Amino acid sequence: MALDLNQEEVQALEEEQVLLSAPVNGKRKVSAALLSPPSTQGSISSSSGSTGSASVRIRPGNAQIPFDLPESDKSVAAVEFCGFTRTRAGEIFGRWAGKQAQNPYSLVDFMIGEIDNLNLEPLVSMERAEAMVLLGISEELRTALTLPKFTAIWRSERAHFWLVDTVKMRYHTLQTLLAKLKNCAVETIRQRKSRGQSKRAKVAGAFDPAGASSSSTPASQQPPSNFSAIVSSKSNTLPSAYVVVQSPPTIRPDHYVYYKGKSAAQLMAGPNGDNLILEDGSINMDAIESFRGGDFNMRDQAWYFSKEEGTAEQYRQYQIARDTRAETWIIRISLPKSFVDGLKKKEIWYSADFKEFVWYCRNKGNKGKPVPSKFDDWLPSGGAQFIEGHICFRDEDLMTGLEKEDVQQHISESDLMYNGNKKATQSVFVDLNLRERLNELLRGNIYVEIFSPVDTPCGSM
DSSP states (O other): OOOOOOHHHHHHHHHHBBBOOOBTTTTTEGGGGOOBBBBBSSSEEOOOSOOOSEEEEEEEOOOSSSSEEESSSSSHHHHHTTTTTTTHHHHHHHHHHTTTTTTHHHHHHHHHOOOOHGTTTTGGGGOHHHHHHHTTBBBHHHHHOOGGGGGGHTTTEEEHHHHHHHHHHHHHHHHHHHHHHHHHHHHHHHHHHHTTTTSOOOOOTTTTTTTOOOOOSGGHHHHHHHHHGGGOOTTTOGGGGEEEEESOOOTTTEEEEEEEEEHHHHHHHHHTTTOSSTSOOOOOOGGOOOSSSSOSSSSSOOOEBBSSSHHHHHHHHHHHHHHHOOEEEEEEEEEEHHHHTTEEEEOSSSSSHHHHHHHHTTTOOOSSSOOGGGGGGSSGGGGEEEEEEOOOOOOOOHHHOOOOOGGHHHHHHGBOEEEEEEEEEEEOOOOGHHHHHHHHHHOOOOOEEEEEEOOOOOOOO
């Protein structure tokens, strides 16, 4: 779908007070109504039925401040939106635009290529803050990534990881917002023509391609702050045929509950980006898996959750800080206790063995030292299927630079993640052979709290 607006669409949106300014440096001021939550009418069925693959509850936000939105997803402004300074954005876009004819790579690929310089001299030897400045990362994104309340999460991965993840998320968010803007324009014009009106048409449902019912009050008389109340947006990560809207389902006593904090853009922009619920109603396990090299998965992907909602909430809050214009989610899954208790389970709490095992896993077993046999049954190759333990937030740069002999001295309880005053925990399915069984059991046992985008500046979080 072409996302750029034609002149007729621009005029319609200006008259509807959705577009609030002329373009400046490739960006327009747009109404906060564009951040409206997903509709419970049309895009997702509003029902308490039990046939869905997942149930959701939509938590409307309070976004009221107009914001700048690039006119195109292929522009200098688009690269700037993703987190680069305007100067560096111009350089990246110029290189991409100059090679379009003979180059199959996308604009996002070129942005990631720029970030890859963090792995090369001289940036690889610099402190993160200095390297990001020289790389051309905007002050806004640098502030968001390094907010003091998220220091532990920020240090748990390399700067390269967080920058790539954030750029992909923001680019997907930009495309989502531009698509909503296009849909609004198309629907507004359609309504006008169908009613034979030459002035403003009512725009209820204009952000939903399927449309919605209209109001008796012309949109021209609605203040921009109320506009979000009469528009609906489509959540393209949740197919309506398999999702129902309801209050939080009752937790069954014969089930365990686990949580995960994500953003919709992060799911869609990841390496396995796709709907959480696929078109056939099955669960997309690829969308919620984690790369190898986590605390407990040395060589294969795994599925990480936490029994504490507060732990998942910390991750969700970090998604907000990095991409304020995207929906964020708390995903709650429930699994039969009979299934979980029947798995080969290991518990790995903070201890000397915990520190050593996490060190091996974070280094993906690539330190040139054989993994001690005492850890054999902690690995999928030794039969491990499910691991529960504490969460290590030791600086990823230092963790991979440590030698085995220094592990005990340089990892302490202060390197653990905390949920309030308690050590946070993680529950990890490490056996890839569980994929199909998990898919079956999760169908109908996923509940998602959808939080609308916010307009809170990252520095005030």
